[in-house]
């Protein structure tokens with residue numbers, strides 16, 4: 331082993347030893363000046379699996395060949411297309427197949443799930459969430475409480491970091507749930523925070539929420555395909571996630587929905603219904619009177635957007651082959667290596683610029699992403715990185731988010747990132 335970790339040799343040794351190394355070649359890596367970019371935004375839009383094209387072409391061809399008959403005659407009949415995805419998606423989130431359905435988009439699904447699981451009544455009408463939730467989630471929560479006639483200022487309880495801190499402690503979330511107790515109708519949290527990269531203790535939060543008599547749901551946009559999830563065992567009531575971040579399934583791609591088995595057979599649950607959620611045995615009788623499918627499928631509104639689902643299936647097949655355990659094992663090594671490199675460079679250039687990694691240090695409290703607070707010339711540093719072919723993400727006022735994705739990022743990417751960072755610091 332090479333002693334100096336911040337060296338090309340060391341990075342290449344790590345890549346040699348990586349048993350997922352061959353997966354990089356299964357993705358299209360965006361190019362910059364004839365070379366691979368350092369693509370660290372798999373937390374925003376995952377890269378395209380090369381196989382996606384064939385999966386989509388299959389459906390284009392079947393559409394050309396069969397027209398409407400493709401619903402039944404296509405190689406993967408479209409009327410049941412979502413069924414090809416459920417089991418593979420369920421493994422990623424730790425669910426039973428019947429608890430998961432792939433459909434619609436993320437924010438739509440959050441709303442549909444809240445229609446069923448945010449049921450304010452009497453004293454119990456509040457939603458507890460984390461401060462600085464992803465804006466779409468904030469708007470969704472706000473509009474849900476208004477829809478039921480409440481004032482968001484009163485009905486939304488946000489748990490914030492303690493003063494001077496960037497992270498919200500799991501303990502503070504649980505204490506706040508207990509404090510508000512019988513006022514909380516719903517606990518709705520982003521399992522991994524998009525800004526800080528913090529992974530919350532979903533199991534304990536769920537337990538505490540249930541003890542207080544609340545429903546508990548999670549937005550898993552930054553968690554699915556990134557961290558270990560056990561939604562079924564944790565007794566989570568519902569969850570939703572998008573497929574285009576760590577799950578590499580095309581921009582604006584289809585979303586996943588989880589509804590716990592505990593709720594699978596409750597036709598009396600209020601919901602917004604559509605024909606695709608109707609009992610499939612009698613769906614095409616086109617009769618009045620909605621009869622929901624058992625399980626998560628009963629929350630579907632519309633027939634499957636097959637082209638988007640084909641892209642998702644291409645990616646799910648890769649996840650299925652690799653499995654979350656191997657993926658997580660590599661993810662931890664990659665992110666730890668990235669952290670070491672950033673810290674070494676930070677120490678070396680401390681006279682010019684200070685980096686503060688606000689993401690938790692423990693692997694059990696984070697996923698792939700590191701969020702670096704840059705004290706000093708943040709945006710110009712970020713722009714200098716972009717000019718060198720590093721694709722990262724800038725969040726106002728001064729955070730650079732970087733997320734090496736274990737399926738296609740290499741240790742060499744991280745070494746190259748470090749080199750670009752040093753260059754940028756020297757020129758800044």
Ligand SMILES: *Cc1c(COP(=O)(O)O)cnc(C)c1O
Nearest residue numbers: 436437464466520524549551572
């Ligand atoms: C990415 C993301 C979204 C995006 O929602 P869409 O409906 O897919 O546009 C919502 N919530 C969170 C937490 C996200 O990270």
